[in-house]
Structure formats: structure tokens, C-alpha cells
Amino acid sequence: MGKVRVAGFGVSLDGFSAGTDQSLEYPLGKRGPEIFQWFFGTKTFRAMHGQPGGSEGIDEKYAFRAMDGFGAFILGRNMFGPIRGEWPDDQWKGWWGDNPPYHAPTFILTNHPRDPIVMQGGTTFFFVTDGIESALEHAKTAAGNLDVKIGGGVSTVRQYLRARLVDEMHLAAGPVLLGQGENLFAGLDLSALGYAVTSMEQSEHAMHVLVTKQ
Template identity: 60%
Template sequence: MSKLRVNAFTLSLDGFGAGPHQSLNTPLGVGGENLHKWMIKTRSFHQMIGKDGGTTDTDEAFAARSFENVGAWILGRNMFGPIRGEWPDDSWKGWWGNNPPYHVPTFVLTHYKRDPIVMEGGTTFYFVTDGIHSALEQAKAAAGGKDVRVGGGVSTVRQYLQEQLIDEMHLAISPLLLGSGEHLFAGLDMLKLGYQCTEQVATTDATHVIIKRKS
């Protein structure tokens, strides 16, 4: 059965998924790039950016799991780009160049209409203006029975958690304090929402935690 998943979503030790003052120059917020030390060394990440090598350790095992059986993605608009309001033109096509790392249909939540963008490598960006439920319905249809992965950002993950729609979530807790930014769990009672921790594995650069919704 198709699942809605969050994978390889990195949080600081104090619960922030991005630092403050996100912008074109600091897309993950001030200090946010340091969250992903565990990921950027892995073989999966190296392959994603077209490089050889990378580690084959526990961090790599979780990184590789994150791409398994994914048939579609859902992204918040901030994950697609720094532009706010109406799209000024069609020039911005994401952070990742001509060949984004998704390789499947990818649905971007926004309030502003835009035509789909066909990219290299199998990624097509679709812009959804009628909310998270519509995006999920479209993504599941496009996934063809495979899972749908929510890529973020924090606000998007929180919306799906509040609606108890996420089936499984892999968080990588980085040993880093950000102090401020976008907090994933603020105001959310995960127990009342029906979630429980089912797995945890610590490495030098992260503690990997699996959270699942009780059936």
C-alpha cells in the first residue's frame, strides 16, 4: 500500500529544520547548511550530484533508504525556490539545475498558478494551488502505487502531520544547536496525533529516528 513518507529530514538538536533568515544566498537559513554533514559525505548524495565515491556506512544506509520505492514527491514552495508572491516569469526552475534529484513527478505547493516544468532525468514540477489534500491526491495518482515522499520544508511537513497523513518519518538529528529558525514540533502533540518512535540509530554526525503513525 502506498505510504506518505518523510525521509532524511534533518533537525538541529533543538528541533529546527532550517536556520533563520532564509534567502537566495542562504536557502537553509543562517547555519542551516551545517545540519547536513551526515548526508553530504554519503555515496547516495555523491551520486545525486553526479560525483563518484562517498561513504557506505550507517548514514549511507539511511540516505539510500530515503530514495527507495518513491513514485512522487511533494514540496513546499520554499523548497522549490526563494521567490515569493506571483511568479515574475518562468526563469526560476528550482535550486538544482537542469537535472533535479527527484526523477519522478514532483508537486509544489503554492498559491500562484504556473504551468508544469519538464526537467531532465524524469522530473516534472507540477504547481498545486488548492492545498495539501489535492497535492497528495495528485501525487498518489502519479506515483502508480509507490510511496509519496514529502521533501519539506518544515511548514509543509507540519501541515501533513497535523492532518495525520504522514505514515512514516525518518528524522536525522544533528548534534548542532541553531537557536532559532523553523521548529518542526512546536505546538504539535505527536502522541495525540498517533505517532510513536519505532527505531533509533546513532552515528558520529546524526541520530537517526524513525517515527510511525499507529495503525
């Protein structure tokens, strides 16, 4: 069976992994894109958007790893879209258009039931209403021998870390201070939870840190 991983997760120097006021205009929150500057220029990111070229090197290595080897994904409701509360209709199908970048079963944590959505490219969105453990059980079954990615957002990653369900986490710490937003580390004692830094590699745009469960 594969690992449960967080990968390619951007974080500011003051611990924020999303900006404030997420909306259609600001999917990552205001100033949120600043913590992903290491990612946007990579070959992997450009290929995800049907564009040629892109950077090689350290950032590309971690960008590729952030999308490779996964048989299923888990996302929080806010990662799927800006809609809150009951689903008003079936029109919203995610930020990514008809062919999302997951290409695998993707489980959305929500309090509001919804039928699965089959998208192009192998992505099917499933909506899980009975908690993080249930979503992980479904994801592991779907992934088989491949890994499961906890794709975010911040609250979802924090819940899985607090429950010690994450085996490995790759953080890309960018040289920016957000000052406000969603803080990944607030109230979390990762050391007490049994996590430790096991490697670090520096690029021009980010410090790539691997944190693993001991």
C-alpha cells in the same frame, strides 16, 4: 498503494529543521547546512551531484532510503525556490539545475498558478493551488504502488503531520543547537496525533529516528 513518508529530514537538538533568512545564498537558511552534515558525505549525496566515492555505513543506509522507492514528491513553495508572491516570469526552475534529483512527478504547494515544468531525468514540476490534500491525491495517483515523499520544508511537513497524513517519518538528529529558525515540533503534539518512535540508530554524525503513525 505505497506509504506517505518523510525521509532524510534533518533536525537540530533544539528542534530546528531550517535556519533563518533563506535566500539564493542560503537555500537552507543561515546555519541550515549544519543539520545535514550526516548527509553531505554519503555515497548517495555525492552520486546525486555526479561525484564518485562517499561514505558507507549507517548514514549512507538512511541517505539511500531517503531517495529510494518514491514515485512522487511533494514540496512546499520555499523548497522550490526563494521567490515569494506572484511568479515574476518563467525563469526560475528550482535550485537544482536542468536535472533535479527527483526523477518523478513533483508537486509544489503554492497560492500562485503556474504551468508544469518538464525537466531532464524524468522530473516534472506541477504547481498545486488547492491545498495539501489535493496535492497528496495527485501525488498518490502519480506514484502508483510506490511511496510519496513529503520533501519539506518545515511548514509543509508540519501541515501533513497535523492532518495525520504521514505514515512514516525518518528524522536525522544532528549534534547541533541552532537556537532559531523553523522549529519542526513547535505546537505539535505528535504523541496525541498518534505517532510513536519505533526505531533508533546512532552514527557518528546523527541519531536516526523512525517515527510511525500507530
